[in-house]
Amino acid sequence: MRPLLRFAVILLGSLLIAAATNFFLVPYKILDGGVIGIALILNYTSGINIGLAIVCCSLPIFLLAWLKERDIFYNSIIGLLASSLLIELLGPLQYYFLYYIEIGSISSAIIGGFLMGTGLGLMLRFKASTGGTDLLAKFMKRYIPLNVGVIIFLSDTLIIGAGGVLISKETFFHSILTIFSGGIATGLCTLDNK
Known part of the structure; x- marks a missing residue:
């Protein structure tokens, strides 16, 4: 595969992740699963920058990627840095997005x-x-006969459950909607992908 195409896809994916985080999840204090979910919990409870928390929480998974499959490691480093940077860059635009586009918390979660x-x-x-649990799910798929989207959904549910102590029932419900719709989208994108 051409490196330029892969780089363009990584940037597009990172932009979608940053937009989802800043414009749809953070305004309603909705959690996502995986490392991003952990970073959101840290942000909501202590104000730590989401992008920085993602990088720090991803370090152990990157060590695994370095040991297991270097190609994925190098491509994921770009994805990690691009998505973390774009989350921080799009953060200040959240106000303008919310000013012009009004949607409810349920629609925002989905x-x-x-x-x-x-x-x-x-x-x-x-x-x-x-470099988050999506990368971990990619490795686990080799040993568990499940679609990557299903594996991510299950790990996300665990993280949302752990974060449930810190959030309201309404936010917990919205977060479940988020990981459910995210699992469907991931599954559709990775369908028949070996």
């Missing part, structure tokens, strides 16, 4: 999850990721 899942799915399809 759209945000679908954008997030599409961004992750596109990267996985082109052998890249953001």
Whole structure:
């Protein structure tokens, strides 16, 4: 595969992830699963920058990628840095987006999850990721006969459950909608992808 095409897909996926995070999840304090979900929990509870938290939480998974498959490691480093940087760059635009586009929290959870899942799915399809649980799911798929989207959905549910202590029932429900729609989008993007 041509490196330029892969790089373009990684940037597109990162942009979708950043838009989903800043414009659909953060305004309603909705969680996503995976490393991004952990970063959102840290942001909501202590104000830590989401992009920085994603990079720090991804380090152990990147060590695994370095040991197991270097090609995915290199492509995922680009995805990790691009998505983390774009999340921080799009953050200040959140106000303008919310000013011009009004949608409810349920719609925001579904759209945000679908954008997030599409961004992750596109990267996985082109052998890249953001280095989070999506990369871990890609490795687990070798040993568990499940679609990558299903594996991500299950791990996301665990993280949402752990974060449930810190959020309201309404936010917990919205977060479940987010990971459900994200799992569907990721599954569709990675369908028949070996």
